[in-house]
Amino acid sequence: MTSTWQQIATEKKSRQLDSVPQEWLNSSLPSEETLSVINFPQETNVLSALDREITESSVANLLSNLASRKWTSVQVTTSFYKRAIVAQQLTNCLTEIFVDRALVRAKELDEHLEKTGTVVGPLHGLPISLKDQISIKQIESTIGYVSWVGKFAEKNSVLVDILESLGAVPFVKTNVPQTLMWPETFNHIFGRTTNPYNRSLTSGGSSGGEGALIALKGSPLGVGSDIGGQVSIRIPAGFCGVYGFRPSYNRIPYAGCVNTMEGGDSILSVLGPLSNSLDGIKTFFKAVTSKEPWLKDPMVIRKRWSEEEYNLIDHGNGKNLCFAIMWDNGLIVPHPPVRRGLEITKAALLAAGHRGILSSLYLNTVIDWKPYKQAEITKNISDIWAAAAEEDFKTVVALSGEPVIESMGLVQSEKELLFRPTGSGISAFALWQLQKKKRDLRQEHLNHWEDTASQTGTGRPVDAIISPLAPYTAPPHGLNKYGQYTMPLNLLDYPAMIIPVSKVDQELDVKQPREDFYTADDRENYEQYDPATYENAPVSIQVIGRTGEEEATIALSEIIDEALRGAKSKL
Template identity: 50%
Template structure:
């Protein structure tokens, strides 16, 4: 503990109090006791939202919301107010928000409505839609704390490029959401705002680092949120919270003006992506941003206009008779029974829809995992320690809560990763060798993928890979230790979506007999599973496509989603 501990603790306490004071007093509710673990129904029962506001916030399809806004059936003020009230309920239940700016957001919504009333036209394709944002996207005049006490009291001088584009498209940014300190965690906790919980079960994490968005969207406190992903930070919360999301390739969507950990680390770049309760939300957001030509505002944005042919799957047999491969496990950690069953359901749904499904053979995964870890920690944690030193706060070493932690010790093995043992600080030359190795691994994986032409029966290589997002569903706080299922795609820069499939079921997902454990993580994850503990939690999977194949991945995800819904209805 630093000698400045009282100073940073005071900073954090004052910042949390300012957040509380930003909530309209008549929006405070009588929250249920902490012993109530599932809180999804509280917005409907707490009495804060009117019947009309519940109708608005229960409209999970973004196309429907945009359609009503474009026709003037619902005003932006009433839609934004409804979602804002529900977001505040979510905050009181899950601690998901960092920045609350009701007056600014409603003034923007009023501006949008006045434009529509005066012209009879919408401002743009996201006209009037309230959008939530991870606490990395700078909004002029507001702090972007990003989980560090030392970043408090440093308001942004200008909007990030994404915020500028959202305004141009007619959207209404209305809240920002919680993240973990350093961002490089699959969970969400920091000293400033505290821990975010999963509304399906508050004993569980919503994932990370975009965990605030995950919890908020699961509560229907926002119709569409934007997060970032460098190792699974959009996809893990999406899977843990029953959502759809997209991890685009490097530079496809504009990151300029967004704060981050490890700024300057560009071998494995962070990307932004949408999270939402509907496939239409992913499509509408991604297409709208790309159609806005972000390369004219962000020098790193790829100059690639939206391709209708790619979205309609012109490169994938027009979406008919495709061949998918399922990665049943990554050869490092075996998935839990609910995740295995979700893959079995997906396989059956795809085959029922006329597609072929084969097994994916993992290729050099241990090498890719090691390469990624060495790149991420090439500075020996210097970036993290430097940001902590701004206030004197300690670097968080574990996501396990101090009280009511999940107790599982296997031969002395803790379930939480720590940074106590700092890796060696690499030289520039050593880092270059990792970059060179990464290029070789990407080429090797591409060749492995292309070689599947011999077995797909379509004349093409596998159209996409279906895989777990994590070896488990949402897990107890402090127990998320294996992130390679998502990290794989960040290292190889493969465009990837997440889609919900099912829910863990204690009767259907019985614990499997022990297998021969490959490593300590595999052992820990196996022993973590308890069918009663995980019952009722959502299970999502990934659809992995090629680099810069956003349109195709969105199109294939829609095919997948329709196949799943038809299979379940049959």
């Protein structure tokens, strides 16, 4: 007898539940009406004092204590497993949980260190979570498709092989939307992931499981993917108040991952890290590129980590920097807390430069960024996606008979198809014209950035752009539908870092009167805002570098983050 898609999904979810050790489950959880669960892991008796100490440590501290044998990899992996299961019960952020396998790996690493006195690599013993699409041998990667339940990977993706060669311990995989191309983490198999700061709000997508897990400190370091910002690393990182990094095309190996819209190589998806600290982001990027991934994935460019670029050789060696802030993109004005996050960042940078927190030689300047053809760029990327996306989705769901999810909202509606690319398909020639337009827009935007050299006072163009990542903080489920602040960077192929700044404040972030609006979407976004709706939502910024400038973007982000921390310490 052939199983229905509902039966297949139910059986798969049952297998997931069976993979969790019963002693790690909380018998007493917050009620469904409890919106903020971000502090619950600190209160549960499932975690010991040592578990809390371990899981609240930075990546740098974890690696130091693992290398010195203060903590074993088995200890660290077990502690993060227990906290990840807490996070799962609170936000539904996990897909695959493979405890026995990960602990065997951790034990092998401990035995190697005990026997040889040396670590396997720079990530020795560190648990790492992976977005569901990143293949691990003998484990499923459904990416939310019932059709792909039961398809076990025959081998690791290249990134997993590299992470294991560096000493890492992959230990869980995290939830995604059906098709990946959706800014709300929701599918028919595992259900919906919620935001730990306010469970009435979205964690974003498509790496929403990673965002929620990292925010609850259920993993020290995770890997997500980013193809449009809204379907990305950056939105979940920003909405969940953690650090996240979108690198340029082909710096981090993608080979062997399960994906959607494969063959649509004009706008490439990229893998990148999420963490609770910038040291985790840098550690991941530096470690992975050290393993010469271009010898394992032909798409990866041959570029090692550059200390010169990290030391800002192309940015005045980090002295007298000029940042540009894009207050809005000329299409949709951000909500008050987003604006406040930008103002906090500007003030912190100026104060840090003048006070010499960063260096006695620093004198930061901050200018306004003039947005360039944002509507045209966003439309171009949307049109490229739509060339065959709908056919791609329908081909996959037809294998099981499950429907393509039509709504991100809590109440499903056949009339509410939001954000996901749709279209009847176009000719190859028509697609070529879109790709030609993409090339021209990239050239124009490069020229636009170069032209800022006349405004900076440094003799260089702007060193980095600071912008919103969305016109709102994490919105209610179903309302994350504007990608105009993130999508352009995927077409332009600019690296971008997400940095948490603050949280929505009911007194500071009151709604301001407005009469003039750029667009109908701008008016709708304005009318949607009520600070009470966004209670406790993280406020984050996006730091944007230039194509191929991953090392410099990380360094510039560290300068901004240090300035923000310095400003907080003065309060």
